[in-house]
Amino acid sequence: MRRVVDCLANVHFGESEQPDWMVKVRDDYFRGPTSMYSRVDLSEMLAEMDRQGVEKAILMYSLQQPSPTVLKFIDARPDRFAMAVGGFDPDRPVAALREFSAMIDDLPVAYACTGPGFWGDGRYRPTDGIYFPLYYTCAELDLPLCMNTGLPGPPVPGEAQDPIHLDRVCVRFPELRLCMVHGADPWWDTAIRLLLKYDNLRLMTSAWSPKRLPESLLHYMRTRGAHKVIFGSDWPVLPMRRVVPEVLALDPPDDVLDRYLAGNADEFFFVTRAPLGR
Numbered sequence: 498m499r500r501v502v503d504c505l506a507n508v509h510f511g512e513s514e515q516p517d518w519m520v521k522v523r524d525d526y527f528r529g530p531t532s533m534y535s536r537v538d539l540s541e542m543l544a545e546m547d548r549q550g551v552e553k554a555i556l557m558y559s560l561q562q563p564s565p566t567v568l569k570f571i572d573a574r575p576d577r578f579a580m581a582v583g584g585f586d587p588d589r590p591v592a593a594l595r596e597f598s599a600m601i602d603d604l605p606v607a608y609a610c611t612g613p614g615f616w617g618d619g620r621y622r623p624t625d626g627i628y629f630p631l632y633y634t635c636a637e638l639d640l641p642l643c644m645n646t647g648l649p650g651p652p653v654p655g656e657a658q659d660p661i662h663l664d665r666v667c668v669r670f671p672e673l674r675l676c677m678v679h680g681a682d683p684w685w686d687t688a689i690r691l692l693l694k695y696d697n698l699r700l701m702t703s704a705w706s707p708k709r710l711p712e713s714l715l716h717y718m719r720t721r722g723a724h725k726v727i728f729g730s731d732w733p734v735l736p737m738r739r740v741v742p743e744v745l746a747l748d749p750p751d752d753v754l755d756r757y758l759a760g761n762a763d764e765f766f767f768v769t770r771a772p773l774g775r
Contacts, residue, residue: 498550499550499741499745499754499755499758499759500550500552500755500758500759501549501550501551501552501728501737501741501758501759502551502552502553502554502555502728502758502759502762502763502766503546503551503553503554503555503728503729503730503732503737504554504555504607504701504703504727504728504729504762504766505555505557505581505643505678505701505703505704505729505730505731505732506554506555506556506557506729506730506731506732506733507556507557507731507732507733507734508537508542508556508564508566508567508570509556509557509558509559509562509564509566509567510533510534510535510537510733511534511535511536511537511566512536512564512565512566513562515534518651518652518653519534519651520534521651521652522650522651523734526650526651527650527734527735529733529734532733533733533734536566537566537733539569539570539573539574542554542570543574543577545732545736545737545738546577546737548738549737549738549741549742550741551737551741552577552759553576553577553578553579554577554578554579554732555578555579555580555581555607555608555729555766556570556571556578556579556580556581557580557581557583557610558580558581558582558583558584559582559583559584560582560583560584560585560593560596560597561584561586562584567580571604571605575605578605579605579606579607579766579767580604580605580606580607581606581607581608581609581610581643582597582600582606582608582609582610583609583610583611583612585597585609585611585631586616587611587616587617587621587627587628587630587631588617588627590630590631591630594630594631594634597609597634598634598638601638601640606640607641607766607767608640608641608642608643608676608766609631609634609635609640609641609642609643610642610643610644610645610678611628611631611642611643611644611645612644612645612649612658613644613645613657613658613662614645614649614653614654614655614657614658615645615649615651615653618653618654619653619654619655619656619657619658620654620657621657622656622657622662623644623657623662623663623666624662624665624666628666632666632669632670632673633670635673635674636670636672636673639674640674641674641675641676641699641765641766642673642674642675642676643675643676643677643678643701644658644663644675644676644677644678645658645677645678645679646658646659646660646663646677646678646679646680646681646684646688646700647660647677647679647680647681647682647683647684648682648683649679650704659684659687660677660681660684660687660688660691661684661687661691663675663677663691663698664691664694667691667694667695667697667698671695671697672697673697674697674699674765675695675697675698675699676698676699676700676701676727676765677698677699677700677701678700678701678703678704678729679701679703679704679705679731680700680702680703680704680705680710681700682705685711685713685714686713688700689713689714689717689722692717692722692725692726693721693722698725699725699726699727699761699765700714700725700726700727701726701727701728701729702714702726702727702728702729703729703730703731704729704731704734704735705735706735706739706740706743707740707743707744707746707747708743708746708747710747714726715747715749718749718753718757719749719750719753723752723753723756723757724756724760724761724764725761726757726761727757727761727762727765727766728744728757728758728759728761728762741758744757744758
């Protein structure tokens, strides 16, 4: 069985009733079962991980809506779970970034995350200065930042998630380890070109069925980009029991497969941090 690190999973959905737009995404976009937003049992989660060879999963966590389930899972099995922290309010950055900076000393934070299309009606592209405190903080902490790219499934504006906007970010913040998440559709070729251009940039295929990934990306993974593309499921939106077998069915070379499923995550999210100036 291949070793897998699932770099984006959700266990907080069942903690509260989902808004109408999230229900619409489940029913109309992903056509998922009603159980997608049910409460998650730790033993069931671990059982699915074990069956698919998932050694560790990174769980989404929001500063604005803290998840007791995420904290419970990490407390019970710190060897199997880490966390990704989002929920920053860029309009009021100082308090959130202070809280975030304090968290990483006590909790296994693998990365920070934000989605330009999901707040402020998608008005602020990643090039806007409103993000700069977050960029600087992540660079100073040597902690990766994941940003949603590609048109979002939910009915929110998507132009701000065109990966071309990260071109200027990578130029201005070469010290920032940055990862595009949820693919880059319909701008895959732009994303690939940016990956070729910038050493500090990665792409995660979370929320994408591996069998539907474009051939251009698979070719890039088999050639110059073996170290640049990272696996994530967006569980339970796409269950591990579905996406891991789909990856194996792609039948890439062994070294490409091992890097995609685990090695690239090890190197990008779980290296020993070296904060700037220290």
